[in-house]
Amino acid sequence: TRPDVSPVAPGTHLLFxxxxxxxxxxxxxxxxxxxxxxxLLHLPDRVAIAVAYDCVEKMVxxxxxxxxxxxxxxxxGGDIISLVTTDLESPEGLAIDYLARLMFWTDSxxxxxxxxxxxxxxxRVLFDTDLVNPRPIVADPSYGRLYWADWNRDGPKIEMSNxxxxxxxxxxxxxLGLPNGLTYDPESQQLCWADAGTRKVQxxxxxxxxxxTIVEGIQYPFAIVSHGRNLYYTDxxxxxxxxxDRTTDRETDEFLPQKRSRVYGIATTPTQCPQAYNYCSx
Amino acid sequence: DSTVGSSSDCKxxxxxxxxxxxVVPKTKEVVCTNCxxxxxxxxxxxxxxxxxxxxxxxxxxxxxxxxxxxxxxxDPNAVGxxxxxxxxxLKCIYNTDGFFCDRCKExxxxxxxxxxxxxxxxxxxxxxxxxxxxxxxxLQVTGQCQCFPHVTNRDCSACQPGFFNLxxxxxxxxxxxxxxxxTN
Numbered sequence: 001t002r003p004d005v006s007p008v009a010p011g012t013h014l015l016f017x018x019x020x021x022x023x024x025x026x027x028x029x030x031x032x033x034x035x036x037x038x039x040l041l042h043l044p045d046r047v048a049i050a051v052a053y054d055c056v057e058k059m060v061x062x063x064x065x066x067x068x069x070x071x072x073x074x075x076x077g078g079d080i081i082s083l084v085t086t087d088l089e090s091p092e093g094l095a096i097d098y099l100a101r102l103m104f105w106t107d108s109x110x111x112x113x114x115x116x117x118x119x120x121x122x123x124r125v126l127f128d129t130d131l132v133n134p135r136p137i138v139a140d141p142s143y144g145r146l147y148w149a150d151w152n153r154d155g156p157k158i159e160m161s162n163x164x165x166x167x168x169x170x171x172x173x174x175x176l177g178l179p180n181g182l183t184y185d186p187e188s189q190q191l192c193w194a195d196a197g198t199r200k201v202q203x204x205x206x207x208x209x210x211x212x213t214i215v216e217g218i219q220y221p222f223a224i225v226s227h228g229r230n231l232y233y234t235d236x237x238x239x240x241x242x243x244x245d246r247t248t249d250r251e252t253d254e255f256l257p258q259k260r261s262r263v264y265g266i267a268t269t270p271t272q273c274p275q276a277y278n279y280c281s282x
Numbered sequence: 283d284s285t286v287g288s289s290s291d292c293k294x295x296x297x298x299x300x301x302x303x304x305v306v307p308k309t310k311e312v313v314c315t316n317c318x319x320x321x322x323x324x325x326x327x328x329x330x331x332x333x334x335x336x337x338x339x340x341x342x343x344x345x346x347x348x349x350x351x352x353x354x355x356x357d358p359n360a361v362g363x364x365x366x367x368x369x370x371x372l373k374c375i376y377n378t379d380g381f382f383c384d385r386c387k388e389x390x391x392x393x394x395x396x397x398x399x400x401x402x403x404x405x406x407x408x409x410x411x412x413x414x415x416x417x418x419x420x421l422q423v424t425g426q427c428q429c430f431p432h433v434t435n436r437d438c439s440a441c442q443p444g445f446f447n448l449x450x451x452x453x454x455x456x457x458x459x460x461x462x463x464x465t466n
Binding site for chain 1: 304306308313314315316317319320322323324328330331332357359360361362366373
């Protein structure tokens with residue numbers, strides 16, 4: 001295990017994974033404070049894919065396909081703690097339910113969606129059918145829902161279920177290519193995704209209605225996260241983090257890390273957890 | 283550590299091309315922070331995801347990082363397609379397998395290097411009645427399953443002329459038709 005290199009200052013940040021490290025960019029309102037972008041964690045021999053954040057304990061969680069493993073570390077510094085190290089092959093998506101203290105992940109080789117407590121205990125398989133290349137997964141703790149996407153080239157889809165695995169439903173299967181990134185904004189109740197096949201960012205209501213295109217003709221998105229009126233996505237071809245304004249449907253900014261290589265998962269670190277109530281948390 | 287006060291406090295970063303490094307506070311471990319394009323690792327000794335090689339020549343000759351070489355049988359949208367050092371392909375698709383995704387996986391046959399995905403590897407589908415030990419694998423190129431005596435076809439699904447009872451599970455039996463009463 002290895003402590004972090006530069007603890008993060010208070011405020012909201014973007015966290016994203018790049019070859020051998022997890023970087024952070026402070027957010028000043030909606031704009032990226034690019035001059036202050038730094039490595040949060042050096043993981044020199046690892047390939048981190050998904051990044052997620054627990055707003056309660058202020059911990060960053062990530063999946064690593066070289067271990068393979070799921071680990072966490074505090075934003076304030078400290079050691080890396082391994083949480084899941086067995087029976088994983090290619091964990092590429094990670095969601096945190098900060099209310100019920102659970103994590104959910106996808107594995108594109110085992111073709112599964114699994115759940116465990118945030119310390120890695122009480123692990124269960126939630127789904128192991130009709131999954132080919134599951135990748136992004138997000139949680140909506142206040143409604144107890146899960147959303148995920150599968151980029152299966154013979155039938156890409158976006159699905160949802162309750163967090164206990166009941167009521168699994170396909171939300172989108174038309175006009176999808178490679179839905180690599182997915183994000184849910186609890187405030188506006190919008191489910192948005194980034195598709196490297198159709199080269200679009202699209203949003204809709206979580207029931208599948210009112211689908212609309214935010215931006216199109218984009219390069220090669222991998223992951224996406226929402227923050228207020230903005231969406232931020234990582235792009236493999238541009239090797240950049242791109243900011244998109246959801247209200248004007250325009251790209252507003254980009255961050256090019258000093259190191260030129262593909263960028264993977266992305267997450268935000270809100271200063272407070274969204275206000276919500278969950279029956280299971282009591 | 284620049285606070286000790288000796289002339290050897292600061293040492294050059296042990297990183298290729300004089301690139302930058304950082305000292306991890308707790309462990310005092312030195313980590314390169316700006317490895318040359320395509321490389322990563324504590325000392326830039328590894329290739330980025332999707333590439334393989336040995337950029338510092340740690341295990342023999344220097345091998346620059348190159349994109350995974352998997353016979354066009356990997357998906358570019360996948361991550362972790364090959365071992366970053368050896369190049370062993372880890373995510374073969376189209377029912378291929380092997381170090382370079384250059385053969386059909388167990389239970390499949392055909393030409394893994396065909397340009398059209400449909401012409402690549404097909405399932406052996408050996409007949410469970412006509413195949414020895416109910417094997418599910420077949421010869422790589424022709425797809426011939428291993429048939430019981432007097433059983434024929436690639437998939438061992440039929441008896442040779444003059445034989446019957448494929449379903450015996452031990453091979454086909456001679457018809458023994460009386461030559462006087464039979465038409466052939």
